[in-house]
Amino acid sequence: MKTKNKKSKVNLFLDSGAYSAWSQNAEINIHEYIAFIKKNIKYIDVYANLDVISSDKISVEKAAAGTLKNQRIMEKAGLTPLPCYHFGEPLKYLKLYLKEHDYIALGGMVPISNKDLKPWLDDLFLKHLCDKKGMPKVKVHGFGMTSLSLMLRYPWWSVDSTSWVVTGRMGGILIPRKTNGKYDYNKNPLKIAVSAKSPATKKLEAHYNTFSPVQQKIFREYFEGKGFKLGESSFRKVKRKESYVLQEDEKWNKKKESIVETIIEPGLCNDYKLRDELNIIYFLDLEKKMKKWPWPFKLKKKMKGFFE
Amino acid sequence: MQIHLKGNTGFNSAKREKEILSLFDNRFHEFAKNKYLGDQDVLECLRIKAEQENDHEMVEKLQIRIDILVKGLVDEN
Numbered sequence: 001m002k003t004k005n006k007k008s009k010v011n012l013f014l015d016s017g018a019y020s021a022w023s024q025n026a027e028i029n030i031h032e033y034i035a036f037i038k039k040n041i042k043y044i045d046v047y048a049n050l051d052v053i054s055s056d057k058i059s060v061e062k063a064a065a066g067t068l069k070n071q072r073i074m075e076k077a078g079l080t081p082l083p084c085y086h087f088g089e090p091l092k093y094l095k096l097y098l099k100e101h102d103y104i105a106l107g108g109m110v111p112i113s114n115k116d117l118k119p120w121l122d123d124l125f126l127k128h129l130c131d132k133k134g135m136p137k138v139k140v141h142g143f144g145m146t147s148l149s150l151m152l153r154y155p156w157w158s159v160d161s162t163s164w165v166v167t168g169r170m171g172g173i174l175i176p177r178k179t180n181g182k183y184d185y186n187k188n189p190l191k192i193a194v195s196a197k198s199p200a201t202k203k204l205e206a207h208y209n210t211f212s213p214v215q216q217k218i219f220r221e222y223f224e225g226k227g228f229k230l231g232e233s234s235f236r237k238v239k240r241k242e243s244y245v246l247q248e249d250e251k252w253n254k255k256k257e258s259i260v261e262t263i264i265e266p267g268l269c270n271d272y273k274l275r276d277e278l279n280i281i282y283f284l285d286l287e288k289k290m291k292k293w294p295w296p297f298k299l300k301k302k303m304k305g306f307f308e
Numbered sequence: 309m310q311i312h313l314k315g316n317t318g319f320n321s322a323k324r325e326k327e328i329l330s331l332f333d334n335r336f337h338e339f340a341k342n343k344y345l346g347d348q349d350v351l352e353c354l355r356i357k358a359e360q361e362n363d364h365e366m367v368e369k370l371q372i373r374i375d376i377l378v379k380g381l382v383d384e385n
Binding site: 156 | 310311312
């Protein structure tokens with residue numbers, strides 16, 4: 001047996017996890033982070049700086065200074081982390097990073113509404129990140145950039161998203177909408193609950209089962225076209241849950257209520273791994289449909305009214 | 309544009325689990341063939357390391373992953 005030389009390149013982007021730690025009131029030790037990167041450096045393509053996130057206790061200015069301090073600590077340790085500039089921080093930090101790097105990250109955007117993010121990003125891309133022709137001067141990563149409209153609006157080099165896993169774990173799948181009979185990745189996808197255990201099973205047009213047969217056919221065409229089946233499960237209550245031994249095709253649905261799920265046919269409705277895979281495929285397809293970087297960012301001029 | 313599919317691939321998760329392996333493994337399951345995963349050499353390095361550390365469970369997990377990857381790369385000729 002011979003193997004083809006077309007090995008997939010591992011594309012690893014290491015996030016410091018600062019945002020998750022901050023949201024869980026935890027702290028990350030920068031020296032542990034540095035040691036971790038050094039130990040695994042050959043596997044990692046890009047690693048982010050350990051950023052300091054502003055809060056009630058830390059002002060935006062202090063957070064920006066702390067982030068820069070961490071950048072310098074990591075650099076002194078011989079590393080070249082991706083610098084991160086956050087929403088609302090003084091521009092001097094962005095200007096400094098732009099002088100020193102050709103790939104930077106924008107962060108702190110997750111809790112900010114699109115309405116507030118748009119003018120901030122418009123200004124950054126127009127005045128600092130792109131040249132006079134609108135072409136990006138550096139590669140820009142958008143941390144937690146999950147809004148499709150903002151993803152498409154700016155010439156990002158990269159973004160990250162957890163939607164694939166979040167949607168799947170909530171029992172859902174992402175399905176692209178159609179325009180003139182073709183899948184349109186410029187529109188927000190439909191999120192359809194398919195899990196047999198989903199609380200949305202009885203909500204009209206929230207769960208696969210509550211859509212019309214015509215709509216169900218459209219959804220089926222999509223996921224069957226990608227090689228997935230909906231699957232089928234049945235549920236029953238058992239007596240004496242403590243002594244009940246699950247069969248190979250069974251799993252607890254609600255152990256407290258002694259309800260056992262029997263997998264009649266494996267598929268999206270009863271296997272979160274399959275939902276994950278289908279949702280990954282959605283993002284891989286979305287990535288393929290996007291404009292090839294670099295492309296110019298230009299603000300569309302507003303049409304003036306007759307009497308203006 | 310590259311869309312990095314995040315989810316337990318950050319430093320926090322890596323610390324909690326088996327270090328670098330979790331970066332490759334988490335939640336991607338048998339999706340080893342896509343570009344976010346699955347360089348056979350990396351997996352083999354990790355397997356050798358796990359063998360040296362007598363971590364049999366990890367060796368087994370990695371072998372499964374390598375088998376899946378190789379299966380995807382086999383040339384019918």
